[in-house]
Amino acid sequence: MFFADRVDAGRRLAALLGHLKGRDVVVLGLPRGGVPVAAEVAEALAAPLDVCLVRKLGVPSRPELAMGAIGEGGVRVLNERILRDAGVDARELAAVEERERAVLAARARLYRGGREPPPLDGRTVVVVDDGLATGATALAACRVVRAGGAGWIVLAVPVAPHGWTARLGGEADETVAARTPDGFAAVGQFYRDFDQTPDAEVVTLLERSRAARRPAVRHTAVRIPVGGPVLAGDLALPDEAGGLVLFAHGSGSGRHSPRNRAVAAALNGAGLGTLLFDLLTEDEAADRERVFDTPLLAGRLARASAWAALGPGTEGLPRGYFGASTGAAAALWAAAEPGDDVAAVVSRGGRPDLAGERLTGVRAPTLLIVGGRDEPVLGLNRRARELLRCESDLAVVPGAGHLFEEPGALEEVAALAAAWFAGRFGAAAGGTGQ
Incomplete structure (x- = not known):
């Protein structure tokens, strides 16, 4: 013995x-x-x-x-x-x-x-x-x-x-x-x-x-200038963050979205920083045309990314976009801009088709996550992926609908996103000597 x-x-x-x-x-x-x-x-x-x-x-x-x-x-x-x-x-x-x-x-x-x-x-x-x-x-x-x-x-x-x-x-x-x-x-x-x-x-x-x-996470309320309005945001930075994920919310949603906040918390637990912010002011959000103005939303997302690239605590961190629903189109549109240098994009139940021909210009590795029961959106994502010329993958969460409300579905989204961002951020940091 x-x-x-x-x-x-x-x-x-x-x-x-x-x-x-x-x-x-x-x-x-x-x-x-x-x-x-x-x-x-x-x-x-x-x-x-x-x-x-x-x-x-x-x-x-x-x-x-x-x-x-x-x-x-x-x-x-x-x-x-x-x-x-x-x-x-x-x-x-x-x-x-x-x-x-x-x-x-x-x-x-x-x-x-x-x-x-x-x-x-x-x-x-x-x-x-x-x-x-x-x-x-x-x-x-x-x-x-x-x-x-x-x-x-x-x-x-x-x-x-x-x-x-x-x-x-x-x-x-x-x-x-x-x-x-x-x-x-x-x-x-x-x-x-x-x-x-x-x-x-x-x-x-x-x-x-x-x-x-689990790393300690510092939460800070921030104001982000985007060439006109100044947008309110919530910045969360774990100790020794491995990168920063900017969230682009879907129509009718914002930085208080419980689903995106749940995903952000999981990313924080994985050692990644997050920036949740409103792409529109309160008055603008009441204008339906602005809610679906993909070029406008993409432009503001790109300016927020540029702001974060030079911001205290976030300067030099690899960055990525997490887009939900129509926000996914804004994320992909922004990632297709010639000067955009984000390292990864993740779409949750997204409408990448709304980015149109811009999809062919996306260079950042892109993960499309769709619920298995969200058949119309699943079809749109499959067709959109055919247009992407960058590294890409389509992950289907079995039994999940458009909002991923089923038990364990949102947790699976968060795990998939964390793995995708962490892997691409690591490669980006290694390639830049960070």
Whole structure:
């Protein structure tokens, strides 16, 4: 018996990983038992914590025996010897995999709540489990994170059998085990408390880690000169913001839009600054012609962007546009201006078709997000994307309508937007030496 429980095991394992502190590290726990161990490692390394979602493929007649494992991104690892010895045919294997992939998708929704997994590109990724036996799950996990762009993979476990690294086939760049005892039969024999980890504990540990790393955000009321009127805005800047997102609201909406404020709060939590402001004065908003005057709205958005480029606290930050409904047309129109230098555009339930021929001039990478039930707007976005000549993508939120009022729909919008902006802002900053 080596470990009192998974927390004890995590602390002992973390003591062997101190050489990673200070690197750009993300720690991924294998649910469920690996997450309490990983939480201790993440805390010791001051690194973000997430899950690496993989599922064992159990032999139909002996579910506890792994004939392979699957992971996110379509990864599958098979143990051909066990498949052959157990006489598992292709039909049986497909049935087990289909069932486990459904569980995998459900776990992703449960653990992340619609949030995107952390980016792995070029990072040191520490994959943690509570122990290693056959190695199939760990092998699948390493392949999942390699496919995600990890620069260096560390597989770390509290306990494993002798010769365990040979089972990984070189998939991990570095391996760490606190103990490799004789007489290894099962991981649980080396724990005093090896009760199953409940899903609720996994969710709690992930949320606790996110809350601990959530940046402080400073909110400031600002006045933005746009060549005539001065517009009221709300500027939110997290510590060490990775960029600034300017919101272009849809018709009849403004900086107090609850949906855009919810998205802005999520972007702030992801370390991005936001500027919500009214594109029209109160008197102008009563004039329906101005509400749908895309060139006017785009011009004011572009001037606000120029103001932010030189403003205190926002100077030099990569900038992007988030347009909702008709505001998406203004965002794309502005992004097509010859001198515009925004790094990314995101449209939520937008009307990009209202930007017309301007779409061909957009240079900033553009993400179009549409609800799966918003069929007319989905069709308009598909046609608009055909006109775009820049990097672009169309993300459809299943079951969502035009306003994304369904449970979890707006959270998915926010997660998609955060990932899109963060990735493009990082590239923009790297390209300019910021």
